[in-house]
Amino acid sequence: MSRADVTIVGGGPAGAALAVELGGRGVRVVLYEKARHPRLKPCGEGLLPHGVAALREIVGVPDAPRVRGLRFQAAGVSVNADFPAGHGLVVRRDRFDAWLFARAASTPNVDARPGTAYRGERARFLVGADGARSMFHRRLPATVARPLRVGLSTHVAGLEGLGDRVEVFFHDDGELYLAPTGGGEALVAALFDYARFRPDGVTHLLSAIPGLRDRATHIEFTTPVLAAAPLGLCVPRIVDEDDGLMLVGDAAGTPDPITGDGIALALASTRAAAEAIVSGNLRAYARRRLTMGRTANRLGRLLLRLSRTERRAAWVLRDLSALVSPLMHVAVGRTPLD
Numbered sequence: 001m002s003r004a005d006v007t008i009v010g011g012g013p014a015g016a017a018l019a020v021e022l023g024g025r026g027v028r029v030v031l032y033e034k035a036r037h038p039r040l041k042p043c044g045e046g047l048l049p050h051g052v053a054a055l056r057e058i059v060g061v062p063d064a065p066r067v068r069g070l071r072f073q074a075a076g077v078s079v080n081a082d083f084p085a086g087h088g089l090v091v092r093r094d095r096f097d098a099w100l101f102a103r104a105a106s107t108p109n110v111d112a113r114p115g116t117a118y119r120g121e122r123a124r125f126l127v128g129a130d131g132a133r134s135m136f137h138r139r140l141p142a143t144v145a146r147p148l149r150v151g152l153s154t155h156v157a158g159l160e161g162l163g164d165r166v167e168v169f170f171h172d173d174g175e176l177y178l179a180p181t182g183g184g185e186a187l188v189a190a191l192f193d194y195a196r197f198r199p200d201g202v203t204h205l206l207s208a209i210p211g212l213r214d215r216a217t218h219i220e221f222t223t224p225v226l227a228a229a230p231l232g233l234c235v236p237r238i239v240d241e242d243d244g245l246m247l248v249g250d251a252a253g254t255p256d257p258i259t260g261d262g263i264a265l266a267l268a269s270t271r272a273a274a275e276a277i278v279s280g281n282l283r284a285y286a287r288r289r290l291t292m293g294r295t296a297n298r299l300g301r302l303l304l305r306l307s308r309t310e311r312r313a314a315w316v317l318r319d320l321s322a323l324v325s326p327l328m329h330v331a332v333g334r335t336p337l338d
């Protein structure tokens with residue numbers, strides 16, 4: 001038995017934020033992270049406004065490019081969808097995760113162990129913050145969401161016409177996301193159904209989407225193309241009260257990245273996770289996190305249906321554009337989706 005009160009496995013955004021929150025409350029934490037930051041992670045790198053707000057309360061916000069909303073495009077139809085309040089951030093994951101982990105490591109009561117894989121020693125409470133492929137799914141099983149999807153992400157320099165919105169392109173071969181990461185670089189992410197996946201998906205979409213080819217003539221890839229699959233994950237049971245085990249972040253389930261959620265979901269539920277540990281009532285956290293996750297999953301399924309083909313996405317953007325604002329309220333956690 002360790003002298004700590006809580007063992008956290010995983011020092012990504014979910015584990016690091018929880019360590020800050022617990023350490024600040026006088027709870028002794030050991031935080032294991034098998035990698036050494038900075039490390040890249042396949043991600044769309046958009047942090048929605050409710051994630052920014054949660055981050056501000058937990059630890060403050062890093063210096064990162066701000067975005068005021070999204071611009072959706074399909075078959076030449078384009079619609080701006082700005083956040084109802086606040087702003088989002090584009091958080092390059094190597095920088096952001098390193099920044100947040102350093103904050104955790106300098107928090108009183110936190111014993112952060114970078115480059116150290118978890119080997120089974122534990123305190124009274126054990127937190128699985130080890131991502132979508134969590135080792136704790138052997139005890140609290142997860143199911144892969146349908147349709148099966150694959151994601152690619154990378155960074156480029158020299159992409160022209162970047163603004164202060166995340167750009168989302170719907171194409172029959174997949175979706176493409178562009179966002180400014182600062183210093184003239186951009187995040188480029190692509191999401192595909194399994195059947196349409198191709199390893200050269202990023203370059204393919206950059207040249208296949210009309211209007212983008214001209215903007216991408218002089219691009220240079222500045223980080224490797226990373227892949228992740230499958231994308232969505234459902235975890236019906238995320239705490240084991242008898243054992244003091246709790247899952248947070250992607251380990252507790254993750255919506256399809258079309259929602260832009262994931263990091264925000266982890267950060268917005270951090271306080272509830274910390275309170276549950278302090279009070280010993282893990283079930284209160286489970287209820288809150290599962291409700292938030294259900295809304296995100298429903299939104300993800302709806303968005304996937306609305307954008308199943310480029311033609312359908314263009315029709316929605318043109319003829320059902322009144323839907324965009326209410327869906328944005330759901331995406332930023334203001335309205336539940338029943």
Ligand SMILES: Cc1cc2nc3c(=O)[nH]c(=O)nc-3n(C[C@H](O)[C@H](O)[C@H](O)COP(=O)(O)OP(=O)(O)OC[C@H]3O[C@@H](n4cnc5c(N)ncnc54)[C@H](O)[C@@H]3O)c2cc1C
Nearest residue numbers: 010012013014034044045046118131151249250261262263
């Ligand atoms: C293609 C794609 C696009 C996405 N786009 C977005 C987006 O735009 N916005 C958004 O909010 N979310 C997005 N997401 C989701 C987002 O990446 C995740 O929600 C987020 O990374 C979850 O954080 P986490 O801390 O739970 O897990 P992770 O970030 O996966 O961190 C888990 C950590 O645990 C460590 N670890 C694992 N096993 C062990 C072990 N045994 N011992 C010690 N350490 C261990 C890992 O090294 C890792 O650092 C996207 C995901 C993908 C795949």
